[in-house]
Amino acid sequence: MTPGPWVPLSGPAHRIALEVLLDGPLSRAELARRVDLSAGSLTRLTKPLLDAGLLVEVDEEAPARVGRPSQPLDVVPSAHHFVGVKLTGDTAHAVRTSLRAEVVAAAERPLTDHDPAAVADVVADVVAELSGGSPVTAVGVSLGGHVAGRGNVVRAPFLRWHDVPLGDLVQARTSISTVVANDVTALTEATHWFGSGRGARTFALLTVGAGVGFGLVAHGRLVTNDDASLGLVGHHPLDPAGPPCFLGHRGCATAMLAIGSITAQVSVAHARPVGYDEVLDLAEQGDPAARRVVDDAGRALGRLVAVAANFTMPDRVVLGGEGVRLATVAHDALLDGLHADRDPLATDPPLTIESPAFTEWARGAAVIAIQTFVLGA
Numbered sequence: 001m002t003p004g005p006w007v008p009l010s011g012p013a014h015r016i017a018l019e020v021l022l023d024g025p026l027s028r029a030e031l032a033r034r035v036d037l038s039a040g041s042l043t044r045l046t047k048p049l050l051d052a053g054l055l056v057e058v059d060e061e062a063p064a065r066v067g068r069p070s071q072p073l074d075v076v077p078s079a080h081h082f083v084g085v086k087l088t089g090d091t092a093h094a095v096r097t098s099l100r101a102e103v104v105a106a107a108e109r110p111l112t113d114h115d116p117a118a119v120a121d122v123v124a125d126v127v128a129e130l131s132g133g134s135p136v137t138a139v140g141v142s143l144g145g146h147v148a149g150r151g152n153v154v155r156a157p158f159l160r161w162h163d164v165p166l167g168d169l170v171q172a173r174t175s176i177s178t179v180v181a182n183d184v185t186a187l188t189e190a191t192h193w194f195g196s197g198r199g200a201r202t203f204a205l206l207t208v209g210a211g212v213g214f215g216l217v218a219h220g221r222l223v224t225n226d227d228a229s230l231g232l233v234g235h236h237p238l239d240p241a242g243p244p245c246f247l248g249h250r251g252c253a254t255a256m257l258a259i260g261s262i263t264a265q266v267s268v269a270h271a272r273p274v275g276y277d278e279v280l281d282l283a284e285q286g287d288p289a290a291r292r293v294v295d296d297a298g299r300a301l302g303r304l305v306a307v308a309a310n311f312t313m314p315d316r317v318v319l320g321g322e323g324v325r326l327a328t329v330a331h332d333a334l335l336d337g338l339h340a341d342r343d344p345l346a347t348d349p350p351l352t353i354e355s356p357a358f359t360e361w362a363r364g365a366a367v368i369a370i371q372t373f374v375l376g377a
């Protein structure tokens with residue numbers, strides 16, 4: 001049976017379905033407690049969801065107990081598939097995921113032409129490859145830039161775009177519902193729904209990679225405004241003795257933490273081009289120039305964690321992005337930087353270091369598509 005659509009579910013039925021999607025399988029007793037309903041009301045509300053195939057009863061793993069067995073409720077993650085595409089200046093990275101954002105396939109394409117129609121062609125092509133003849137429910141596209149209205153790219157410096165209706169361009173080629181989001185926003189939502197932010201009422205996400213990003217979920221909701229996708233922490237001052245960024249700020253977050261700034265400093269020291277992973281390898285091996293640059297960056301990242309923790313009081317700080325291996329290689333320096341800017345009585349926020357895999361960004365884009373499907377536009 002093909003499950004029915006999530007929208008137009010509303011009220012308690014929608015809350016029930018969402019609880020099961022995010023935390024299932026759940027027993028009926030646990031579900032009734034979470035949505036504050038009587039057992040009778042829960043039975044009445046879940047029946048149409050079961051009839052529609054949106055929820056299913058699963059066999060309990062525990063051995064049979066005395067009395068009538070209660071079958072927990074779950075969703076079928078493979079009932080719907082989504083494609084998430086993250087655009088950089090030179091590549092479209094894509095994944096296909098289940099309804100629970102489990103990655104089941106990945107692909108990428110070079111972006112040789114930044115013309116919006118050409119980029120939309122590439123996105124449609126990679127969506128077609130990942131759908132592999134079976135239907136895709138929705139597509140999410142993310143990129144570093146300012147996005148308005150879930151479809152229009154107002155500004156994307158990496159692609160030199162202004163006012164591009166990317167959602168419409170992709171949807172016209174694929175005939176699949178498409179949403180567009182800022183990449184850090186998308187990764188924050190993925191962390192919130194299906195990642196290490198699960199269960200935290202308030203958490204901060206900091207990303208290091210081509211740039212520096214910050215996302216915040218407070219009291220279970222993404223904190224955002226019209227300026228959120230401008231990358232506002234990118235030029236936060238961190239080290240007055242650091243190198244300048246492209247805007248001339250000495251030791252700002254971009255100057256201290258962006259991959260390009262770190263590799264440039266070590267390349268100058270070694271008088272040859274040195275890639276990011278090699279910089280981190282050299283630092284681990286004790287190369288003096290790499291160790292100094294990496295520790296300075298780690299200390300700066302610790303200070304940025306302190307800023308986030310001081311102002312937002314999160315249950316957890318999550319570190320992600322393709323450059324996040326820095327947080328492991330320079331972990332001691334990171335803790336030094338964190339403690340330098342915290343009250344001595346303050347407890348360290350629990351820190352999670354995510355995978356640096358680039359597919360995490362594409363998975364974030366898929367989660368935006370999943371959220372639009374289950375919550376409505």
Ligand SMILES: [Zn+2]
Nearest residue numbers: 235245249252
């Ligand atoms: Zn700057």
